[in-house]
Amino acid sequence: MRPAPSDLEPVSRTAPADGTARAGRSLPRVAAALVLVLLLLVIARLPWAGDLGMHAATVQRLRHSLLDPGNPLVDADTPSPYYSPWTLVLGVLARLTGLSVFVVLRIGALVGLGLLVTGVLRYVRTLSSHRAAPALALLCLLLLWGPLLFAWSGFLGLNSLALTVSYPSVFALGLGFHFWAWLTRAVRGTAAWGTWVALGVLWALILLCHQFTGVVASLGAAAAVLAARPARAVLPRLGAALASGLLVLWLWPYYDFFALFSAGADLEAIHRPLYEHLAARFGLVLLGVVALACRARRDRRDPLVLFFVLGVLVFAAGGLTGHYSWGRALPAALIPAQLAAALETVSAGRRAVRAGWACVLGAALAVGAWTQAGTLGYVVPRDRLPAAVAAKYRTPWAGYQWITRAGVRYGDVVMARTFPARQIPAYGPYTVAPGYPDVFLPDADRRAAAVTRYFGGSAAQRRGIVREYGVRWVVGPESLAGPGLRKVTAGPGGQVLYRVVP
Template sequence: MSMATRGAGLLTRRRVHGATALHGRRRWRPSPYVVFGGLFWIIMSLAFWRVPMCCDFGQHAAVVERLKDNLLHPRHPMADLPGAGSPYYSPYAVAQGVFARASGLAGWEVVKLAGPLNLLVLLTGLGRFVKVLTPRQWAPVLALFAMVVLWGTRMAWWSGYLGLMSMTGNLAYPSTFAIGLAFWAWAWAGSLAKSPRGAGAYAGLGALCGVILLVHPISSVAAVIGVVAFAASAKHPLPALWKWAVTAVTAAVIAASWPYYSVFSLVGDESVDWIHRQLYTEMPQRFWLALIGLPALALRFRRDRRDPLVLMFALDCAVVAYGWLSGHYTYGRILGLTLVPLQFALAIELAAPRPWRRWRMALGGVAATGAAIGFFTLQAGAVVPRALDPVGFDQPPRWPGYGWAVSQMRKGDVVLTNGYYPTRSVPAYGANLVAPAWPDASLAEDTRNRRLQEVRDYLSPDATRAERTRIVRRHHVRWLLLSPDQKVPKEAVVVAWGPRTGEVLARVSGGSAKASGGNTNRRETGNTNQ
C-alpha cells in the first residue's frame, strides 16, 4: 500500500510496510466472551462427561433407543407398550434417533454427545441475547457467570436449572437445548422490537418458537413470555401488532403439524403436577443469591417502565405464582429462567465503563461476595474433581451403573423391578419395565398405577407362586432385578450380582420366544456358575 505525502511542494508517494499493508483490514481479536465462553465450554463439557448416567438421563437415552428401533412408530420409552402420543418424541429426539441409526451408536452414547452441542447452542444464544440488550463487551461474560453461580445455598437440581452443579447432569437434556433456542428467540424478538422488518422475519421467529414448544413445552412458556416482553417493549408496538400475530400463528401451525404427539393436549394435564410440587419447597434457600440483581432490575424499571427484562421477570413470577395457587406445580419448572432477568440485569449494570459511582461499587462488591458464596458452598464440586479438591466440596451424584445386568439381556426384554436407580437407568439400554417410572401421555395413568401395584404384589413376601406366575406371564417378564433385602423367588434363577450395590439379577420364564432365544440362554448359563 502506498501513502501520499507532501514534501518540498511536491506530491510524492511512500511505500508503507507492516500492519497497514493489509489494505485496511484489521487483525481479528476474539472478544472477552469468545475467550471466556470457549473456556467455559471446554471445562463444562469435561465436567459433564465425568458424571455417570443419573436422574433423567436414562429416560432420554431410552427415547433414542426406541427411535433407533423404529423411527416412525416408536414404542413407549420405558415399557413394551405403544408410544403414540408421547411428548418425548420431539423434533430434538427424532434428530437424535436419526443420528443413532446413521452412526450405529447406542442411545446413551448419543445423549452423552449431545451435552457439548447443547452447551454450544446455549452459549451462542446467551451471547447474542445480551448483545441485543447492551453493546458492553464484558456483559455476556458477567451474565454467563451470574447465570451459573448466583442461585442459592441449597441444591437446585432440576432439568432447565442452569447452576453449575445442575448442568453436570442436565446438559444433554432437551430442556437445555430449548433454553439455548429461547435465548436466540429473545435476541431475534429484541432486534425486531428495535427495528421492525417484513412479515417474513416475524414468521421465522414464530417457526423458532414452534420448535421450542415441541422440544420442551414447559420451557416454551418462558420462551414465549420473553418474546411477549420484547414485543411490548417496542416504542410503537401497535403498528407492528399484526406482524407479532404472524409470529403467534406460525408457532401454532408448526406445533400443530408435528405428527408424533399433540402438544396442545398437554394443556391442563395434571399427571406430573405431584412430581413438581417440590419445586416450591425451600425457594428462599435455593434462589436467594439471584436477588442481588434486584436493585439493577429496579434501576432498569426506573429508566424504562417497559424494559423487556422487567416485563419478563414480572410475567415469569406471575406464571410461577399461578402454578402454586392453582396446584399446577409443573409451571414451577420455569423458576430457573425466572432468575435470568435478575442475573442479566446485574451483569449489564456491572459491565458499565469506569469510573463507577459508589452505589455501583457497592453492588459489585455484594455481587462478588454472593458469587463466592454460591460457588464455594454449592457449585464448586461441579468443576473441581474429587482428586483435586482440597476442601471436600459436594460432588454431583454418582449413580451405580447397570452394564453388569443389561449385558445379560437382549433388547426388548422385560424387567420387573421397583428399585429407584434401575427403573430410571435400565431402559436406557433398550430393556423394558413392567411399570414405567414416570407418567407419559401415551399411557393412561390408571394403567401405569395398576402396573406399579402388580410389581408391588409380585415382590410382596405374601405373594403366592401362582400369583407371581400370573404377573410374569401377563407382562412377559424375563428378568427380576432385586435389591439385596428382597427375597429371590424359588422359581427364579440367579444370574448376576451388582458389584457396587449387591443387587440381584434373576431369570424367570415368562419372556417372549424372541427374548428367550438360544443366545440368551447360553450367556445366562455361563453366568449362573459365578
C-alpha cells in the same frame, strides 16, 4: 530535562484507569472460559442422574424405529412428549452412524451447550454493548443462585447444568436465548414476513423440545414485544408468527401437544418441591432483583423487568392454586434477575457505583461458586479434591450396563422397582412400570400396582404378573430368590439379576 508535573498528570490519571478497565473486562471472560472448560470435561464424563435414562431410552427407540417408536419405557404402543424434534435428530444420528446412545447424547450436549453460550451472547448484545457483559451474564446465570445446592432440568445453575447438559431442556433454552435475540431485533425494526414466520416455527420447536422451557421462552417473548411497543404495522406479522407456530404444534406427529394442557394434574406432586426453601436455593438472585428495580426506575417497560414480572406472576399463581407444575416457569423470573445483576455492574451510573456493584456481585458469585464446587468432582477424582470440596460432591448413579452384559437384550421386559426402572430402558430393555410419570400411558397406575404386588406378593401372584406383562428378567434383592427365578448375576448395592424360568 525533567518534564513538568503537568506533563505527567494525564499519564498518572489515565494509565491505572485503563489498566483497571482492561482487567475488569478480562476477568469475567477468563472466569467464564474456565467454567466452560469444566462443562466440556463434564460432557466427556456425562454423569448419570435424574432423567438421563429417559432421554437415552427415547433415542434408543427412535434409532430402532423412526416412524413408530412406541412408548420409550414400557412395551406399549403409546405416544410420548419425549419424542421431540431434537430427540428425533439424535435418533437419526444414532441410526445412521451406529454410534452408541451415550456417544450421541454427548454430541447433543456439545450442541446444546454451544447454542446456550452463543444464545446468551446474542441476547445480551441486544441489552448492552459492553464487551464484558456476555461473559459476566453467563457467570451470573450459572453461579448467582443460593447457598443451598439445587439441581433441576431447565434451571441453569452450574451443578444443575453439569447433570442436565445432554437433556433437551438445555438445547431448548439455548434456542430460547436465540429466539429472544432474534425477536427483539425484529420488533425493533421492520422484519420481513418470512422472518416472522420463521420466528413462529422456532417458538414451536422450543415448545416441542421441552414444554416447560417453551413456557419460559413464551414469557420472554411476550416481554420483548411489550417492551418494544411495536407499531400497528407489526401486529399482523406477530399474528403470522403465532399462526405458523400453532400450525407446527398441531402437525407434529409424535404426540398431541395440546393434550398436555389436560395432563398437568399428574405432575403436581413431583413439582411441589420447587416451592420449598426458596430463600436458601435462590437467595443470591435478590441482588438481581435490586438491579431490576434500578432498571425499572429508568424505564418501566424495560424488557428484563417485564420478563421478571411475568415469571413471578406465573410462579406465584402456581403456588396459590396448587398447580405446582407451573413452578417450572421460575427460570422466567431468575434469568432476567441474573442478567440484570450482570448488566448493572457494567453500566450503572458513575464509576464508583459500578465498582460497588462489582464488589457485591463478585462476593455473591464467589458464594455461588463455593456452593456448587462439588461439580469439580465430575472431572476430578474425589480423593484428589480438597476435603471441603469433596464433601460437596454427589456421586452419580452407577448405571445398569451390567444387566446387558449378563444377557438382557433390546426389547426384553424387566421387572424392577422405580429407581432401576429409571435407568434400565436406557440400554434397550423395557420395564413393567415406567420410572417416570407418563401422561399418555393409560394403565400407568395399574402397572405400578403390579410392580408393588410382585415384590410383596405370593409366588402365584408373581406368575400371573409375569404372564400378563411378558416379563423375562427381574432385578431385585437377594431375598427375592424363589420358584420361577434363576439367579444370573449380582450388581452394585446388593441387586441381583434373575432370569424368569418355567
